[in-house]
Amino acid sequence: MPYAQSHYPFENVERFQKSYPADFVSEGIDQTRGWFYTLLVLGTQLFDTAPWKNLIVTGLVLAADGKKMSKKLKNYPDPMEVVSKYGADCVRLFLVNSPVVRGDNLRFREEGVKDILTNVILKWINSLNFYLGAVEMFDLAQGDKFVYDHDAPKSQNVMDRWILARCQTLIQHVTDEMAAYRLYTVIPRLLDLIADLTNWYIRFNRQRLKGSGGVEDTRAALNTLYEALHTLCLTMSSFTPFTSESVYQSLLATSPPPKDPSADVRSVHFVSFPEMRKEYFDPVIERQVQRLKAVIDLGRVIRDRKTLKVKMPLKELVIFHHDQEYLDDVKSLESYIAAELNIVNIVYTSDESAVGIKYMATADFATLGRKLRKDLGKVRGALPSLTSDQCKAFVTEGKMNVSGVELVTGDLIVSRFVELGDSKTHESATDMDVIVLLDIRRHPELERMALLRALTARVNKLRKEAGLKPSDKVDVLYKYDDGEQDLIREAVGGNEEYLTRAVGAIPIEASQAGEGTKLLGTEKRAKEAEDIGAEERFVLSLVERV
Template identity: 25%
Template sequence: KPVLYYPLDSWFIKTTAVKEKMMALNTTINWKPASTGTGRFGNWLENLVDWNLSRSRYWGTPLPIWRTEDGSEVKCIGSVEDLMKEIDAAVAAGVMEKNIFEGFEVGNHSKENYEKIDLHRPFVDDIFLVSKSGKKMFREPDLIDVWFDSGAMPYAQRHFPFEHKEKFNEVFPADFIAEGVDQTRGWFFTLHAIATMIDESVAFKNIISNGLVLDKNGNKMSKRLGNAVEPFAAIEEHGSDPLRWYMLTNSQPWDNLKFDISGVDEVKRKFFGTLYNTYNFFAMYANIDGFTYAEEEIPVADRSELDRWIISLLNSLVKEVAECYETYEPTRAGRAISEFVGENLSNWFVRLSRRRYWGGSYDKDKVSAYQTLYTCLNTVAKLSAPMAPFYADLLYTDLNKIAGKEKDQSVHLADFPVADDSLIDRDLEDRMAIAQKASSMILSLRRKEKLKVRQPLARIMIPVLNNGFQEKFDAVKSIILSEVNVKEVEYLNDAAGIISKKIKANFKTLGPKYGKLMKQIAAEVTGFTQEDISRLERSGSYDLTINGEPIALSLEDVEIQTEDVPGWLVASEGGLTIALDINLTEELKQEGIAREFINKIQNIRKDSDFEVTDRIVLKIQKNERFNLAVENYRDYISNQTLASELVMVDVISQATAHTVEIDTDLEAVLVVEKHS
């Protein structure tokens, strides 16, 4: 059947009368993203027309307007109390036979009382009123736009202004609302319009305009296409916390999310798996040593540099995450927590501190290590709670069962962490960042040459950019050398003639900055000498003049590559250049073999379910290719593997013998047994 369009008389709210006020109030709202507030919603307000309020429907919220048949007299009812009075007047005037809401008690706001009446159409159509001149009045047959109901919800939910008038401002305006971007002309507008017209206020202070969840290829999900993900099935398989964490950290809530279920699994492994393993490490050794945080708190100033570094970083994290939550940036908060747990707490602090927990006496340094790791885990639980409520609560309660440090039974009842600025040491954080970066670069060079980390190397060379850099590098030198298994570092005050570098323009940064001049800048950069490159690295900037226009180059505007020299591997990143000596002496080879033995023996211990404190007896079948290495490093191997005895034998025929790979074409046969 054809659709017919024809004009109808309608009721409007004259929103254009408050257009300027609505626009002004909109600028005070924190929109996420800001572009929706200034663009989509802002443009809607700039082109505002009056609000068409009436709808022609059978059931719904009626227009509370009665008019005489000739339209000369109008009444608008503002409350049930007003309506009851008008009905009684109509009954008295003979317009109605009786009050159809008889028995309703004005002022009684109980559910039972309100069940006696129904204010929706069509029931209210049986109500007729009387005008001042005594004429019969009929209700306007139209309904109110349902979006008006949505916009009135802050008042309706509190029955304002009939109840809770004195406390209404405690809950209005709302601190925060969230809905899809399609609500720009719906709920967002009706809330804003009604609040502006009632008392020239905003209805909400902060708003997240949610994006859409698409499939991994960016297509809209639908059952027809078979690309829809069943949320409850995903929760059942992966857990609600990993699913929530993935969705919040993968993209900003106001951006469209390309949902890939493999990403949820990655979050479960990389963040939750790492956090679980870190707690498991802590719990295992804390149980062995009987640590319950009963010892007196060791002042942070008296703790090791590694402890002070992670505590500093933790307090920096607390500041960052608190700011992100306060400004409705959950994605940044989640990513910061993930990086702290993965890169700093687990991959750096715990790994570099393992020896402090393992073995040795229960001294001040070990207690400090336990207190530091406990504090980090407990704080991470509190920071993560808004985004991972279930796992954060489990971690918090598991820690608190033993230590009893927290008075609250749940992480969701605990106070949010507050950063202690006195514990933040930026210089220490910078020094450790150099250590992490240098270690990463050296380990990358090792992988390039397929040199295992267990194989010691002789030295690295570092070009010195300035005195401050050498001082910082020197402060973390021992950590770097230990981490990458290199014996020493050599500083170069003049790398020219030793390390050769190439440079080219980074068009991604230069293009937006300099546009048409980009090609000329690129040609100039390509002609840089080794001294020019060194100058740029030292100062972080380089001034050029192109066609009379000053150009300030930064390190991000160029890409610097290094060339390997015979016997060395060279890497450069962000102004830091490192050359790695890959020549192997016989002594270095022997130490590498010893480290391989330690690794394989430790794996056998683990696979055999030995306790970490169990001592062992170790038998190794002789092989001329590693006999000398084992003899020279006998004590080292024994100490690292808790071997009470290490015996070299001609032949091992025991069924319990293990064959392990020491090198590409070198195997060893050995027996690992508990010492009786």
């Protein structure tokens, strides 16, 4: 290819001229001095042009120890055993998302295939199962079958708009990059959508999808989730054909009939690649949610670092960024931050002095070394001693002299940070763009309210399980595990009005309840459950009010 197979120039001249140069030629990097070289020499000599429009070079798949795979050494797992254990889709996705497709070598690790199964395929399947469960709940509640509506009114929910916009951006990206044969840029974006769908969209909309917002809101959420799953099926079908087909078949039950009666929709592999829906394209909402995610991730980092459970309410989160647009974007989605990080008050600022912002400079020494050569050592040794003011001046002026070496914008990486030392009250985190500062102190009044909110949710759940009507009057009893402190009694003081409004009663310790009352329901739970804090290790009961 593309010479001898056509028997050119002895015959098939016209066919050869129509197909030359080839759209693409693909082989391993070991052919650089072999087949690639031979083709290029012939093409240059015969036609004064390369014999390909696109040359795709793959790296070599090596054993985990970096050596060539060898039957004698048995330094690699049996490929068919790996396929049997994890599935062909996992192996394929692992390889096409590896350095091999960029012309670099890959040390094959079975653990990498397992990671694809755990973090990609299973999460995708879990998203589908959640959707199917939500549809079943909707059908039972409404007595009507949910079917996806392609022409449904555009949802006003910000998370619906965001995930649909992400789908359109993905479709456009995959279309453009595949046309340019840049496979290595496609897979990461597809995997990002799966992560966004499972870790963000479903997480934020779980209650909506279960019907908490009413019929029309639930229908809009289901419509959105269907479209996201369907888009994933079509865009992933070339890379994970079996999983895509399985998900597609599961979606058929809620799919409308095709607009074209002659269209064959029996398989995802009979369906055309999706086209971008311009009405859903929204780069602003994508930018806003991306920034929201960055702030939430940093908040989670601090909580993990300080082992602060999300159930523990915190008083204040300060978000610093020099760009007001960034702060406005995050503020527009403040309710999600407050709920996800369990924060009472959020402060937005671009005032460096108010937060105590300092500057530091680092460098990509491998890149800088090619420019500075022998002077690199001077700069490397001097960078740690640069003051915050010097680094800030470099950002403003775009130049700085370091140990007699003139540096300009692009030579150094300047980042902002908050220096807290051994602070017992606050903790900071940054992604080199935005900085968050979190008040990590315990606030008893916030913890008491958090306990009462948790109690309210458990009472309402127990009322539902007991089949009670909103008008039914009951008393609420609680009993802590032996040895646990009675924190409900402490929390009740001063919050009687809230409890009366929320659950219709002031909780009473079970031992203080009168005798002869009719038991209507008792919680069934594992009191030793790991995710339950000591303050919530009690069992609730509902009794008929005398």
